[in-house]
Amino acid sequence: MTDSPYWNPRHETMARKDVEALQVRKLRNLVEWADSQVPWQAKRLRDAGVTADQIRSLDDLQRIPIMTRDDWMQGQVEEPPFGSNVAVPRESAIRYHMTSGTTGKTPIRVLDGMKDWEWIAEMWCYGLWGFGVRPRDVLFVAFGYSTFIGFWGLHYAGEKLGCLTLPGGAMATDQRVKQIVDMGATVVASTPTYALRMAQEARALGIDLAGSSVQRLILSGEPAGSIPATKKLIQEEWGARAGDTAGMTELGTIMIYIEEVLDPESDRPVAHGEMGERVVTSFGRGFIPVMRYRTRDLVVKVPGMSCRCGRTWDLYEGGIRGRVDDMKLVRGTNVYPRAVEAIVREHPEIDEFQIHLYTAEGRRDEIEILVEIPDQEADAGGITARLEKELADAHEALRFGVKQVDLGTLPRFELKAKRLVDDRIVIGTEGERRAQV
């Protein structure tokens, strides 16, 4: 097996027409399952006039309603806490993951059953194997191991594939760097920001990472993994090849899908080579049917034959190119300006505010909230401290700096407010900057 370039040669090199026939068959099963098990899905399908037996080609996909993150959150309001789109009793779930929501303090809540969990590990194996990871590798996972999905799937895939898998949970950066070197790790998984942070720490410790045994970096959680200049910097500092992965809590990180690319305005498919919004239908979900889910990520799909690897699957050239909405990714965490605003607005003492993103020490993305508090009697210190805590709690413990600024410092808006200022340095060209998430 070690000699094949593919994890699953049959599926990875299947003729396009067979791939499509398989997709149609799986789509039909998915619609039938959702229709019979989830009343909320059944109503949507009925309203759209879709039944499973009508699914005869991939074109029929277009008739299925598109689902958004707001739909998911609305479902949680209607059927708390896990929402309207759950096909199996909660008792059958073995994992739970959350990510910051779009509207305020409520997170997006996702349950996974045994099937999801096995599927996620299997899907990561496709990716790891294709990137050259083999059973002899020593894989260090720089990740916090909580209910944030992060690299959980990769962790299980590492074990499944037979790598010596080193979980770097509760460890300080210097301990992680030392363990990577001491254990002769050959593959390291982290966010791009953290890869740069570890490189900085290694220099401080007098460790030559570029001369270490690390050969591959698996990046995720931030746009930087697909920004060529940042990727180049990371690769140079580590003396290793970097690969990016695109995941979403709702999808269980990377999974096998039908991948559509739609014009975000008209919802019509765009041609190969054109930029559009990634919309996914997953066949690996055993708990929550995911059909035509809007990712809000911008991608450019090209045919598999544009790569010489022999796989027949389509590719996203350049990875994730940007966002349709105003969501920002800060050190792996989703930040929606409107969710931040909802939390800030719970403090009536705060008159005006600004969300400020910047790059510290030339490499670390930070987020701070600048606030004006006109009432001189107000306990400004207490308010900013509480707000910091509330924002962190709603964003997987992401560190927000909340700073009081002088009255009248922040701009005021009459109509469309623009309270987010993104001063982050994107290492690279102006063209890459436009693609910044």
Next chain:
Amino acid sequence: MTDSPYWNPRHETMARKDVEALQVRKLRNLVEWADSQVPWQAKRLRDAGVTADQIRSLDDLQRIPIMTRDDWMQGQVEEPPFGSNVAVPRESAIRYHMTSGTTGKTPIRVLDGMKDWEWIAEMWCYGLWGFGVRPRDVLFVAFGYSTFIGFWGLHYAGEKLGCLTLPGGAMATDQRVKQIVDMGATVVASTPTYALRMAQEARALGIDLAGSSVQRLILSGEPAGSIPATKKLIQEEWGARAGDTAGMTELGTIMIYIEEVLDPESDRPVAHGEMGERVVTSFGRGFIPVMRYRTRDLVVKVPGMSCRCGRTWDLYEGGIRGRVDDMKLVRGTNVYPRAVEAIVREHPEIDEFQIHLYTAEGRRDEIEILVEIPDQEADAGGITARLEKELADAHEALRFGVKQVDLGTLPRFELKAKRLVDDRIVIGTEGERRAQV
């Protein structure tokens, strides 16, 4: 299955003579495997005149040489980094765990293969199921998820058993407490000290833990889980039943064994009901043969029939009763005074020192090192800071306070030095104090 009180009714209620026949058969296989795959074991067995075909009854166990933690560490010196007792090429390992060693900065290094890993999860399932944990339970794991073995086995068992398993990796205490309550956790795993810490945090947050959905606590890593008064306090604060587990990194936490109880001086078996040292032979190790491994833990074995649960397996009445050696357990981490001394002695500026264990805020065990530095020109601040870091690095990041004290404050010794002072409060009676680890 949910209705049986046993995870594996066949094994748990097997007649004693069948248990023993099975043990003999497995022991014979183990000796044969160790003999054929590990030259270091083969030599020991040859020197003792033991061959697999001679193993005909459990009495033959006595002829196999006893192995100590020092043997393990010596093996690592002779065949770095994983030692002389490895039966399978490193490339086949999928996990690595370390724990603080007995002599200095070098940890005990343990590799696990796929077989070990599956076995560990299966063994934890026996324990969890017997304690009443069922697939409908929501299990929160308050644990750091690094290469410290801790609750890794429990985590996998939770998934295997079908519990909704919530990993509490990189989270602050208040976030953990909130998630336990928000998610309706029914089972919580932590060290005893941390269970008390979470209870304290819950009070500060105005959360009534005793009124929460938590029904069971799985404790590990500290003696307190088997000290009746501490256990009682934890149970009261959580309004939940607490169960203790005895694990060791070398054994992969809880596993199925032949369990011997020996007089630590004569190495002869003691009778049921008498205190002695726990010595284990494991049948679940797929990487490192563990035969007659000295745990240095003191236990009292009683026959299975002394409990009405129906299991035929012997029991350790009162759990772990104390230690044969001077090892201390501080917040789940093993601390050997001689290992601390070896690290302190690398700083020749330090003239005398003392290891001081105490209880902070009436409930949190702390360790500090008091040092005298006679040379007034020495950079005392730098030395104490470096020493703190070195001690933490050698002890899974355990926090050591290093404090300079006035010259002549610490006692001096002519012959047997006693540089460890244990002022920890043991909640309970004087009798329990004697059993303190």
